[in-house]
Amino acid sequence: VFQAKQRASVKWLLSKAYNNRVPEKLREPYYRDHEEQEHLKPQIVHALSNAELYCLALANIYSDPNYHNQNHYGILQALARKGVYVTEQNNTQLTETILIQNSPLKMSAHMAVIEGLMVLYAKEVVTGDRVVSAIRRFDPQAEVDVPSDHEKGLLLWINHASHALIAKIQSEDGAGDKTRLPELPAAKDFQSLCDGVGLAAVVAFYCPGELNWMEIRVSKRPSVADALHNLSLVHAFCVKCLPYSIFHMQPEDVTYMRGSMKQNLVVFLADMYNVLEIHPAKCVRYPGEERAMQYLDGT
Known part of the structure; x- marks a missing residue:
């Protein structure tokens, strides 16, 4: 380790x-x-x-x-x-x-x-004000208290982005098939992110063209294979779509994360927040933007 x-x-x-x-x-x-x-x-x-x-x-x-x-x-x-x-x-x-x-x-x-x-x-x-304004942008109805520190801010951001992903899937499917909706677990702490679901959901929310939410493996009792699959999706996204490297760990480092590597995960999330929210990479599509782009393209 x-x-x-x-x-x-x-x-x-x-x-x-x-x-x-x-x-x-x-x-x-x-x-x-x-x-x-x-x-x-x-x-x-x-x-x-x-x-x-x-x-x-x-x-x-x-x-x-x-x-x-x-x-x-x-x-x-x-x-x-x-x-x-x-x-x-x-x-x-x-x-x-x-x-x-x-x-x-x-x-x-x-x-x-x-x-x-x-x-x-x-x-x-990851300042509290930035996190709150990001969440309010994609979830205007959200009642959000300013998080007391950057760690709570990151978990709050991941939770709200996951909720927003579900809402987005629902709106795109209309009142369609509710059984297809993934049940995304809440990010209670950093250990709970080790199954890769929350991280992959954030990427699928911001960059749907690069990571399809249907590729994420969600289960009540995630296996190591499921976790590695999800984290590999995130790793591949970082390598392929971001202008520079931010995933300095290996997917298995996160899956088997011991407390000692928590700070590495936190700083990865801060880097992720930076490339998705503060200085958005080219692949980021904010909610509603896809449709606007279609109208512009005349398609």
Whole structure:
């Protein structure tokens, strides 16, 4: 699990540091030695130990070049000013001395910093007001309270998008066959998203041309195969339809998600929210838009 988390976290950091244009030679952050052991590429080790990747990521998240040329202490201070406090798992205080080590790199310390950046990014992208206005746009009748944090905001968004998908299917089918309607489970917490149903439903709602809701496998007791199928649909959508990579995990990482990978899922959802809501990818079709497009095309 730690290896999967580490890989996904480093890939996410690289995507933010390079503004979604990761150099070819760093897209796979690891290399294998002659004993088939995986190691982080030296260039990445160097860029973590001198804080370069953190500076680049913060500068891109905030579009602010003042974050360049900070040391680790400066990065930790910047996070703290934004309300994100980074400590290692055993509550050890992180210091410059620990973070600049590079032979070997103290990976657990760097994972804590990357996780801090993930929290910060998700907080900045998924604000309560944004979530509420998004939901009101596709569900004007919804009574929505402003969520208290970005995690609750993401779950609220997924739930409302799932409801809106059902409503959309009903309106398209008229009063037709109610038995065909999927029963989409509520997203109560992030663990409940591991069957892939909620994630696939969000994609089917925003991008019906790319993911047909009928492809989603919904069952009362989803099997691992069902979950992998749904998550593979989402993964394929991300690879094929989005302008850059946001699915830094593997579908099976989500299916078997342990608590330690929760932050990777949260940040994936924040990225998803960004490409579907804030800076919509070309494939996004807001409700009602399809018909408008048809009239424009004269079809």
